Amino acid sequence: MFAPRGWLSRSLAREMYFLFSRSSFFDQRWYRDHHLSGALKWQDPIWHFIHHGGLAGLAPSRSFDSAYYLEKNDDVRVARLNPLYHFLTYGQAERRLALRSAQEMVAALIPEASAVRSFLTPHIGNPRVSILLDTETPQHQRVAFIATAISLSLPLRATLRVLHRGIPSPLREISEALPAEHSDLRAGLEITPVPLTATYSDIPFYADEVSVATSWSSARALRFATTAENSWFIAPSPRVESQTTPPTGPEVPAGFAMLRNTPALQNENALGSRPWPSRLPLTSSTPHHHQNIRTQQWRIGIVNDAGEHPLAFSIGLEAISLWLAGSEESVEVKLLGDPVAPFSFLEEFQPLPLQRDESIDCLVVLSSATLGDAEKESLGNPHIIHVAPGQPPLVEAEPHSVSRALAQAHVLWKKKKDTR
Numbered sequence: 078m079f080a081p082r083g084w085l086s087r088s089l090a091r092e093m094y095f096l097f098s099r100s101s102f103f104d105q106r107w108y109r110d111h112h113l114s115g116a117l118k119w120q121d122p123i124w125h126f127i128h129h130g131g132l133a134g135l136a137p138s139r140s141f142d143s144a145y146y147l148e149k150n151d152d153v154r155v156a157r158l159n160p161l162y163h164f165l166t167y168g169q170a171e172r173r174l175a176l177r178s179a180q181e182m183v184a185a186l187i188p189e190a191s192a193v194r195s196f197l198t199p200h201i202g203n204p205r206v207s208i209l210l211d212t213e214t215p216q217h218q219r220v221a222f223i224a225t226a227i228s229l230s231l232p233l234r235a236t237l238r239v240l241h242r243g244i245p246s247p248l249r250e251i252s253e254a255l256p257a258e259h260s261d262l263r264a265g266l267e268i269t270p271v272p273l274t275a276t277y278s279d280i281p282f283y284a285d286e287v288s289v290a291t292s293w294s295s296a297r298a299l300r301f302a303t304t305a306e307n308s309w310f311i312a313p314s315p316r317v318e319s320q321t322t323p324p325t326g327p328e329v330p331a332g333f334a335m336l337r338n339t340p341a342l343q344n345e346n347a348l349g350s351r352p353w354p355s356r357l358p359l360t361s362s363t364p365h366h367h368q369n370i371r372t373q374q375w376r377i378g379i380v381n382d383a384g385e386h387p388l389a390f391s392i393g394l395e396a397i398s399l400w401l402a403g404s405e406e407s408v409e410v411k412l413l414g415d416p417v418a419p420f421s422f423l424e425e426f427q428p429l430p431l432q433r434d435e436s437i438d439c440l441v442v443l444s445s446a447t448l449g450d451a452e453k454e455s456l457g458n459p460h461i462i463h464v465a466p467g468q469p470p471l472v473e474a475e476p477h478s479v480s481r482a483l484a485q486a487h488v489l490w491k492k493k494k495d496t497r
Contacts, residue, residue, distance in 0.1 A: 104138035186387035198281035213292035236265035358414035381414030396479030
């Protein structure tokens with residue numbers, strides 16, 4: 078199982094071969110098991126990665142995501158460089174990431190809800206109102222929502238910008254909503270696509286720009302684009318009674334209300350848009366027959382059903398990120414369920430699948446279903462943080478609530494550990 082001698086006679090190929098053979102980021106056995114089959118099993122895995130796998134986005138190990146590295150780094154992709162070679166030679170020193178972050182994983186799971194990449198630009202001319210439409214915006218309401226943004230911009234003498242994400246340019250809806258007599262508004266109109274990919278040019282926003290979200294996903298996407306007092310959400314009503322409409326009194330479609338785009342409202346509408354998991358992934362409830370092997374590190378498990386319920390899984394990731402950001406503890410994070418693309422928390426903690434001989438100290442269950450006694454015992458009788466929306470006494474399905482529950486569970490674990 079060797080590379081062709083003639084191919085390795087090339088200096089760059091030879092350099093890559095020896096670099097990869099000595100790197101912890103290349104696991105030959107793992108690469109062969111995951112990417113080579115049939116007759117290819119007999120091929121040298123390093124040579125296969127150099128010749129084909131790298132540019133095809135195949136991961137050389139759990140610790141490096143070639144596809145992500147190529148997507149994230151345009152210069153590497155355009156130059157058709159082997160991603161691991163670039164990372165080991167240049168990227169690592171330049172603080173480029175080998176794996177996507179937990180925040181990027183959330184964006185990959187629910188791309189339309191990922192924060193709009195933006196930057197603050199000096200105010201030029203009139204104020205501006207921006208409205209974001211996406212696939213979650215009810216199609217039959219798009220004209221009415223654009224009309225709402227227009228009625229909001231007129232008293233402010235603001236220009237209108239229509240952002241669209243995941244849908245074609247809404248020219249027809251704009252033409253239908255924009256009155257013919259407002260030629261000045263039509264002249265200043267901007268129509269801007271917001272890509273679903275992680276890489277695109279940042280979109281400029283004024284300091285006093287008003288933003289209008291039209292769905293749960295666009296509300297999350299605009300959460301950092303404008304100031305809190307200028308961020309609005311056309312939400313199904315009634316929602317939060319304490320919310321107030323803008324002082325300009327826009328014309329809101331029947332059955333909707335213009336509310337402040339707060340984190341609480343974003344979470345409430347996001348949860349209302351998707352059914353919460355009502356079962357556990359099969360692999361998470363399968364007994365592991367562990368040997369009760371425990372480490373000095375606190376081991377967190379998260380029930381992973383990212384494919385069917387990305388929003389629920391994302392809440393778990395955001396909660397763990399919040400807790401880790403305020404803690405200096407050394408932890409292990411384990412995933413139970415269907416595999417997902419590799420990622421890391423804070424560039425340090427990489428979640429890995431739970432092995433059969435491992436126990437869990439704390440398990441975050443993102444489902445209305447419960448673990449039975451046999452399942453709990455098979456996992457080492459962990460502390461359970463059971464998360465579901467609006468089901469007391471379960472932990473509320475909100476990142477800060479779950480993060481607080483993690484902090485409390487960790488205190489209990491430390492006390493138990495100190496008494497052993």
